[in-house]
Amino acid sequence: MNHVINKFRRDIVGTAWLALAVFVGLALVSFNPRDPSFNSIGKSLEATNYCGYFGSFLSDILYQVMGLTAWVLVLASIRLAWMSFRGREVGIRNLRYLWALLLVVTSSSLMGLYWPETYFFSGQVPVGGLLGITVSHALVSIFNFYGVAIILWALTIVLTIFYTEKTLKDLLLVPREVILDISDRMEEQEWGVKIMNIFRAIVTPFRKMRLPQLGWSTSAGTTSGTEENDAGKALGFFKISKKDAFDTEEEEEDWEEEEEYADEDEVESDEFDEEFPPIEAKVGTQLKLVNQFSGKKKKRRVKLKAKISRHIENWELPKLSLLEDPPLERRRLDEKEIRVKSRLLVDKLEQFNVGGKIVGIKPGPAVTMFEFKPNIDVKISKITDLADDLSLALSSESVRIIAPIPGRDVVGIETSNSFQETVYLKDIVAEDKFWEEDIKLPVPLGRQANGDPKIVDLRKMPHLMVAGTTGSGKSVFIVSFITSLLFKHSPKTLRMILVDPKQVDLAIFNDVPHLMMPPIREPKKAVVALRWAIREMEKRYASMAKFGARNIESFNEKVAKLKADDVAEHEQVNAEFEENMQKNQTYYWTPQPYVVLVVEEFGDLMAVDKQNVEQGVVRLAQMARASGIHLVLAMQSPRKDVVTGLIKTNIPGRASFKVASKLDSRVILDESGAERLLARGDMLFLAPGVSKPERHHGAYLTEEEINGVIEFWSEQGEPEYDELAMKALEGSGGGFDLNGDGSGGLSDSSEEYDERYDEILSWASTQKGISASLIQRKFRLGYPRAARLIEVFEAEGVVGPANGSKPRKVLINNYEAE
Numbered sequence: 001m002n003h004v005i006n007k008f009r010r011d012i013v014g015t016a017w018l019a020l021a022v023f024v025g026l027a028l029v030s031f032n033p034r035d036p037s038f039n040s041i042g043k044s045l046e047a048t049n050y051c052g053y054f055g056s057f058l059s060d061i062l063y064q065v066m067g068l069t070a071w072v073l074v075l076a077s078i079r080l081a082w083m084s085f086r087g088r089e090v091g092i093r094n095l096r097y098l099w100a101l102l103l104v105v106t107s108s109s110l111m112g113l114y115w116p117e118t119y120f121f122s123g124q125v126p127v128g129g130l131l132g133i134t135v136s137h138a139l140v141s142i143f144n145f146y147g148v149a150i151i152l153w154a155l156t157i158v159l160t161i162f163y164t165e166k167t168l169k170d171l172l173l174v175p176r177e178v179i180l181d182i183s184d185r186m187e188e189q190e191w192g193v194k195i196m197n198i199f200r201a202i203v204t205p206f207r208k209m210r211l212p213q214l215g216w217s218t219s220a221g222t223t224s225g226t227e228e229n230d231a232g233k234a235l236g237f238f239k240i241s242k243k244d245a246f247d248t249e250e251e252e253e254d255w256e257e258e259e260e261y262a263d264e265d266e267v268e269s270d271e272f273d274e275e276f277p278p279i280e281a282k283v284g285t286q287l288k289l290v291n292q293f294s295g296k297k298k299k300r301r302v303k304l305k306a307k308i309s310r311h312i313e314n315w316e317l318p319k320l321s322l323l324e325d326p327p328l329e330r331r332r333l334d335e336k337e338i339r340v341k342s343r344l345l346v347d348k349l350e351q352f353n354v355g356g357k358i359v360g361i362k363p364g365p366a367v368t369m370f371e372f373k374p375n376i377d378v379k380i381s382k383i384t385d386l387a388d389d390l391s392l393a394l395s396s397e398s399v400r401i402i403a404p405i406p407g408r409d410v411v412g413i414e415t416s417n418s419f420q421e422t423v424y425l426k427d428i429v430a431e432d433k434f435w436e437e438d439i440k441l442p443v444p445l446g447r448q449a450n451g452d453p454k455i456v457d458l459r460k461m462p463h464l465m466v467a468g469t470t471g472s473g474k475s476v477f478i479v480s481f482i483t484s485l486l487f488k489h490s491p492k493t494l495r496m497i498l499v500d501p502k503q504v505d506l507a508i509f510n511d512v513p514h515l516m517m518p519p520i521r522e523p524k525k526a527v528v529a530l531r532w533a534i535r536e537m538e539k540r541y542a543s544m545a546k547f548g549a550r551n552i553e554s555f556n557e558k559v560a561k562l563k564a565d566d567v568a569e570h571e572q573v574n575a576e577f578e579e580n581m582q583k584n585q586t587y588y589w590t591p592q593p594y595v596v597l598v599v600e601e602f603g604d605l606m607a608v609d610k611q612n613v614e615q616g617v618v619r620l621a622q623m624a625r626a627s628g629i630h631l632v633l634a635m636q637s638p639r640k641d642v643v644t645g646l647i648k649t650n651i652p653g654r655a656s657f658k659v660a661s662k663l664d665s666r667v668i669l670d671e672s673g674a675e676r677l678l679a680r681g682d683m684l685f686l687a688p689g690v691s692k693p694e695r696h697h698g699a700y701l702t703e704e705e706i707n708g709v710i711e712f713w714s715e716q717g718e719p720e721y722d723e724l725a726m727k728a729l730e731g732s733g734g735g736f737d738l739n740g741d742g743s744g745g746l747s748d749s750s751e752e753y754d755e756r757y758d759e760i761l762s763w764a765s766t767q768k769g770i771s772a773s774l775i776q777r778k779f780r781l782g783y784p785r786a787a788r789l790i791e792v793f794e795a796e797g798v799v800g801p802a803n804g805s806k807p808r809k810v811l812i813n814n815y816e817a818e
Helices: 002-029 052-085 096-114 129-164 168-187 190-206 227-237 255-265 295-309 335-351 380-384 387-393 425-429 474-488 523-547 552-560 567-582 602-623 645-650 662-669 703-714 723-729 757-764 772-779 783-795
Strands: 356-363 367-374 399-402 411-416 442-448 453-457 464-467 494-499 594-599 629-635 653-656 682-686 694-697
Touching: 002 052, 052 096, 052 129, 096 129, 129 168, 335 356, 335 367, 335 387, 335 411, 367 380, 367 694, 387 399, 387 411, 425 442, 425 453, 425 474, 442 474, 442 682, 464 474, 464 662, 474 494, 474 594, 474 629, 474 703, 494 523, 523 552, 523 594, 523 602, 523 629, 523 723, 594 602, 602 629, 602 645, 602 783, 653 662, 757 772, 757 783, 772 783
Parallel strands: 464 629, 464 653, 494 594, 594 629
Antiparallel strands: 356 367, 367 411, 399 411, 442 453, 442 694, 653 682, 682 694
């Protein structure tokens, strides 16, 4: 009900401001000095002003007092109306009123300074009004002409920044962004493409304005030449960010040279670049941080964007406009409420003989952190035991105590806010850090407790474990992570393997072309995915050793430098390629994408086949980092039998949403606290090498946003699954051997016949009961192979069904091999 009332209030206020702007504008535009007013009495008793007598009096007063700057009031009213309709707060205490009035004063003063004797409307109205003439003359008597000019211009610029809430650079870029927005809209129409290309041809001789080429090329580029040449070629012929299309200070090249580069692009072979394309921010959104680059940083990023864009081949990256714009005005914590909580907190601590003071307050999206500095005689352990008492005193849903904050002499006391502010994925994806060169696989953690955005690189963790109960926000976090990867990577630079036993959370990504194999829904088939990942890791390491590379990035760079005209080197590589194909140990000599394996409900996999799953996960976690293969394991309950010691040791990156108990929190984070988290995105993140977890509020996105991104990719192409992985999934072989000793550890046992089948069956027929462990010890086999034989024996009626931990009953006697 309150939401509806607030919406009506915004509409009413916005309509009032718009009506005021129209009324005053009509009065000013129809001003006639012959109309009756306070300043003069017209010859006619009837007012010709569009707004009647009131309009004639009003316009005369405004013009006489403020001159032409009276129109600033009209523009200010229009902006306030727009803010009201968009949900921005424009109450009577809003400082924009003050900035608008001061802008009128400085603007009219500037006009009075430069044109003190200029009048309009038949010499009746001074251009700067009486206000401008009076203020400028008074200041000139003190500072002289040039001093007053400097002061007034500086004040006008500062007040404009305050009023618009935009940086000076943003204001200077407004005309450019308007032009780019118009050109992008025209680009969507065939006639618009023709017009823009004609316009580009006309301005080509001037070489002062660079417009994006609208006949986008999809052919692969080349890295030959300098970085500036790459950027120059891409700026003219590949789609890049609107905001950077005109940054040309370090990219001065002739259009004729760019034409030649375009021709070369059509014939040169494709290659790989380790950088990835940036976003194209929607002009006019409230994502201010997108524009806040330093000059040098922006120039470097422009060249990076241009260079990157050339290596997308036929793939086009999604635009940020696929995500919904967050509301411009969001509900904020009341400062008075925070102060009251601060006093209550200190009073309650004093009741328990814990003296000290609040030295800092950091409000965030879901919680507010109070930095409490205890007196020198207070034990820290005494504070940590008061969490429940403080929660009661503050009427807070949850209180978490960080004692002490690492590296500081204060205790952090986090209390839940009276409401949770939604963190939108678009806010995080639009951050500069998301598109930084060093962030290859961005993980949008959301916003920290103090409201700052937090983005980490999965590549540097290099694996992540996530826990959270139903409704905690875990699944939304996983979906947000996958969606963010889709914004930054094409299938050429990223492939994914999705394991979703619940068949709910990740099923929506079925049609994404980034998939290496269909989403896996059966826990037993997840072992096949681990086998494939291990085999892929080994192939990559063999290839990296061949090229003398230490990691996948270095390997891709070395491979990218392999020129097509190096015939001798290519013949050698091809010969080795064919030779090793026969040995099933192929060397890669083409750039390889990152591979991200995402597992939902990891606990279900461990329940079905703990031995194989743990063995595969541990091996990948230990070795796969340099090969570009990364794991993300999600689970509801991080029990000790799920997060084993080996898994926990090898996956240092961990995130926990609300869990059921302190025990679960200690398993995932090595300390309690996650059980006190709020639901709906509240999480603790433990980064590798950090002793204390940080609190964040995860990003949210709607189902419509997810479907929009997925539809964008599915329209460009269907998934191209890995042939070897598909054969393994279908049970047609694959020959994966984890141990490499022929024992069959994690090997594919889908073959119809085991060479020792008759021998083991003959022995089993003489026993009363057998088990996989018994076969393993007796015949020195790997456990997976022995377990597979037990499954075959059960299917053929040789042994009975499983009976807990007891051996299976043998149902045949004295079998003899033929």
